[in-house]
Amino acid sequence: MPRLSSAPANRPYHHGDLRAALLKSAERTLREKGAGALSLRELARDTGVSHAAPGRHFKDKQALLDALALDGYERLNRALGAAALDPGLSFEGRMAALARAYLGFAVENPELLELMFARKHAPEDSDSSAQLAAAVDESLGSITRMIADAQERGEIIQGDPERITMVAAASLHGLAALIAGCALDAEDAMSGLDEHVHLLLHGLKPRR
DSSP states (O other), X not given: OOOOOSSOTXXXXXXXXXXXXHHHHHXXXXXXXXXXXXXXXXXXXXXXXXXXXXXXXXXXXXXXXHHHHHHHHHHHHHHHHHHTOOTTSXXXXXXXXXXXXXXXXXXXXXXXXXXXXXXXXXXXXXXXXXXXHHHHHHHHHHHHHHHHHHHHHTSSOXXXXXXXXXXXXXXXXXXXXXXXXXXXXXXXXXXXXXXXXXXXXXXXXXXX
């Protein structure tokens, strides 16, 4: 006779790792149904735990959304940081690597990226607002530090590194938005990324 157990047969997490399992389940719902479908009660059901269990990690839905956004920024920042590590590359080469990392994340996680940009405008009294602000600063900081370094090397023009960063970030995020809106094929965007970065850095003025 089979042994009976009170635990769900497909319990998707290991003891002590409930928070990670909840975030994984929440991100799956975000991808499939959107942020409006997220609720702590449904998350508990999908994860196979009691209705009260998610409350030990997220006090409400906003806290869950903030945690998802923060996790997204942490993953994005790791990817951007790794892309900018090779000091042997020219500035254009490092910028292309960083752009590929950002666009790759955007293509793989369009719903999460949209949430990340929405949650960075969370109310200031949000428990996670400071963490989200720091994560946003870090993602832009990857570009700003690269630009400042290139200026010191004489590879690019002088100017406010943060202003130049905003131009570069807007260009990359514009590509991501076009892909998310099905106005641009992701494969075409990735294959043409080196040319996109070249145009971004050199402009459209005719060369003499």
